[in-house]
Amino acid sequence: xxxxxxxxxxxxxxxxxxxxxxxxxxxxxxxxxxxxxxxxxxxxxxxxxxxxxxxxxxxxxxxxxxxxxxxxxxxxxxxxxxxxxxxxxxxxxxxxxxxxxxxxxxxxxxxxxxxxxxxxxxxxxxxxxxxxxxxxxxxxxxxxxxxxxxxxxxxxxxxxxxxxxxxxxxxxxxxxxxxxxxxxxxxxxxxxxxxxxxxxxxxxxxxxxxxxxxxxxxxxxxxxxxxxxxxxxxxxxxxxxxxxxxxxxxxxxxxxxxxxxxxxxxxxxxxxxxxxxxxxxxxxxxxxxxxxxxxxxxxxxxxxxxxxxxxxxxxxxxxxxxxxxxxxxxxxxxxxxxxxxxxxxxxxxxxxxxxxxxxxxxxxxxxxxxxxxxxxxxxxxxxxxxxxxxxxxxxxxxxxxxxxxxxxxxxxxxxxxxx
Numbered sequence: 001x002x003x004x005x006x007x008x009x010x011x012x013x014x015x016x017x018x019x020x021x022x023x024x025x026x027x028x029x030x031x032x033x034x035x036x037x038x039x040x041x042x043x044x045x046x047x048x049x050x051x052x053x054x055x056x057x058x059x060x061x062x063x064x065x066x067x068x069x070x071x072x073x074x075x076x077x078x079x080x081x082x083x084x085x086x087x088x089x090x091x092x093x094x095x096x097x098x099x100x101x102x103x104x105x106x107x108x109x110x111x112x113x114x115x116x117x118x119x120x121x122x123x124x125x126x127x128x129x130x131x132x133x134x135x136x137x138x139x140x141x142x143x144x145x146x147x148x149x150x151x152x153x154x155x156x157x158x159x160x161x162x163x164x165x166x167x168x169x170x171x172x173x174x175x176x177x178x179x180x181x182x183x184x185x186x187x188x189x190x191x192x193x194x195x196x197x198x199x200x201x202x203x204x205x206x207x208x209x210x211x212x213x214x215x216x217x218x219x220x221x222x223x224x225x226x227x228x229x230x231x232x233x234x235x236x237x238x239x240x241x242x243x244x245x246x247x248x249x250x251x252x253x254x255x256x257x258x259x260x261x262x263x264x265x266x267x268x269x270x271x272x273x274x275x276x277x278x279x280x281x282x283x284x285x286x287x288x289x290x291x292x293x294x295x296x297x298x299x300x301x302x303x304x305x306x307x308x309x310x311x312x313x314x315x316x317x318x319x320x321x322x323x324x325x326x327x328x329x330x331x332x333x334x335x336x337x338x339x340x341x342x343x344x345x346x347x348x349x350x351x352x353x354x355x356x357x358x359x360x361x362x363x364x365x366x367x368x369x370x371x372x373x374x375x376x377x378x379x380x381x382x383x384x385x386x387x388x389x390x391x392x393x394x395x396x397x398x399x400x401x402x403x404x405x406x407x408x409x410x411x412x413x414x415x416x417x418x419x
Contacts, residue, residue, distance in 0.1 A: 016246050018143040022150050023242040026163060027235070028306045029154045036235030038160055040226060041105040042112075043219040043238075048093060049113035052085040055211025057124050057252065058259065058337050059204050064128035065260035075125050076189040081197035082121060086114045108164040115171040122178045127256040131185060138177050146170020206342040213349040220357070221372055228364045237369045239305050240294075240312050240319045247290040247323055251330045254282060255337075262338035276338075276396055280331045280403035287327025288410045295320035295417040317417035318373040324414065325380045328407045332387035339394045348386040355379045 027035045056078045064071050093110050097103035126135040146167065153166040182189070192200075201208070221241070225233050258279045294301065298316035302309055336345050356379045363371030384407075392400050 014140045015143045016249055018147040019249075020243065020246045022147055022167075023239075023246075024304050025151065025154055027239050027242070027309070028304075029163075030160060031306075032232050032235035032239075032308045034160060034235075035238065036226075036231040036233070037102060038105070038164070039238035039242075040222050040231065040234050041100075041102055042109050043222045045093075045106060045109040046113055047215060047219050048089055049086075049110060049117060050212050050215040052082055052089050052114060053117050053211060053215075054081060054085060054201065054204065055207035055209075056082065056204060057120060057211075058255075059207050060121070060124035061128045061256060061259050062337070064125055068129055071125055071129065072187055072189045075121065075186065077192045077196055077200050078124075079118070079121050079189065080192040080194075081200050082117055083191070084194055084197050086117065090114070104161045105164060108161065108168055112164075112168045112171050115168070115175050119171070119175050119178055122182050124256070125182070125186065128260050129186075130260075132257075134181065134185060138174070138181060142170060142174030142177060145173050206346055210342060210346040210349060213346065213353050216353060220353075221376075224360060224364055224372065225369060228361070229368050233369055236309060236311055237315070237372075239309050240315050243294060243301065243316075244319050244323055247286075248326065250286055250290075251283075251327065254279070254286070255330075255334045258282075259334055259338060262335070273396060273399060276335050276391075277399040277402060279334060280328075280399055281406065283327045283331035284324075284403065284406050284410060287324040288413070291320035291322075291324035291327075292413060293320070294323060295414050298417075315369055315373060317414065318370065318377065321411065321414040321418060322373060322377050322380065324410055325377060325384065325407075328403070329380050329384035329387060331403070332384060332391050335391050335394075335396060336387060339391070341390055341394070344390050345387070348383060348390075351386070352379050352383040355382060 026038065030038060060074065060078055063074055067074070090110060093106060097106050100106045123135050123139070126132070147170075149166040149170050150163060153163045158166075222234050222238065225237055258275060262275050262279075295317040298313050301316060302313045305312065333345060336342075356375055359378070360372055360375035363375050365371070367374070388400050388404070
């Protein structure tokens with residue numbers, strides 16, 4: 001397991017570093033207002049692409065880990081469903097683009113997300129089968145190529161659309177690299193009929209709904225901020241959110257390491273409880289380290305974005321605390337997936353999202369971006385408690401006591417920077 005964490009950590013470090021550099025460079029070049037437009041359409045189209053994603057990542061991890069002999073059939077069926085859904089979303093987007101103020105950004109970013117979805121389908125199979133080194137090589141190469149393309153676009157003073165197209169080109173190159181590698185490792189993966197894809201959609205609807213709610217939580221902020229505050233606030237907020245989301249990429253990476261092992265031991269509660277404690281401590285350690293860096297080095301981080309982002313300094317400690325709490329909740333979420341508690345997860349996420357929209361609208365109106373961050377912190381504490389209570393019922397009381405004590409101690413470290 002620790003060798004897998006090393007490979008996934010190496011891949012994640014390169015991808016995280018290149019993505020952070022990429023968005024910092026774009027933010028500095030475009031300025032708060034244009035970067036606000038860039039990120040508004042990036043995250044809005046990400047919400048649309050959630051339909052095509054359908055939350056199949058966790059399903060692939062579980063089913064391929066439990067039935068590796070059927071990997072090509074499972075992979076082909078998932079790929080077919082995502083292709084069909086992508087075609088439907090793209091058709092609707094082509095019509096909606098006529099009403100958008102930046103239709104070119106809408107379409108380019110949709111293609112970016114669709115390409116990502118297809119790449120992640122193959123990566124999920126790699127992780128379930130333990131091919132972490134192969135994924136690391138492909139993802140690292142693609143991340144470096146994408147960064148080079150965006151740097152060239154920025155330093156040749158290209159427009160916002162050309163920068164977005166450079167972003168898309170890097171994603172397409174990644175998919176081109178993945179296809180022959182997958183065929184070599186797994187063999188041919190036949191696409192399925194629409195009827196077969198529809199059957200998969202019915203069977204995995206709980207994953208889809210959970211994924212929809214989670215991604216709505218993660219990307220509705222731009223819509224709320226643009227409505228209550230304006231596009232400049234979106235640019236400032238998203239400069240901090242890019243750091244936050246960059247670090248948040250570690251959640252699926254760590255989940256991909258722990259979830260297959262837990263899925264294979266679902267009948268052995270003792271092994272799963274030990275794995276759950278290890279999972280929680282790893283999640284909390286990463287959340288604390290990354291979150292405290294955001295909180296205690298906020299002034300240095302702001303200088304990376306430029307003079308127009310000075311108000312970000314106040315927000316970063318709150319981003320750091322939110323990051324830490326989010327990892328605490330995410331650890332329990334992975335445990336619930338392993339215990340087949342997907343419906344409970346979905347209901348909890350829906351309640352959590354309702355909490356955010358209700359309180360967040362008021363606090364954002366009163367305190368702007370800071371009010372939204374405070375809402376997210378409170379909502380994620382609430383979500384972590386809901387997850388943990390269910391996990392305790394499933395036999396994880398011991399790991400709950402230890403991880404809660406560690407989480408409280410870690411949370412206190414943020415107080416000096418917030419007060």
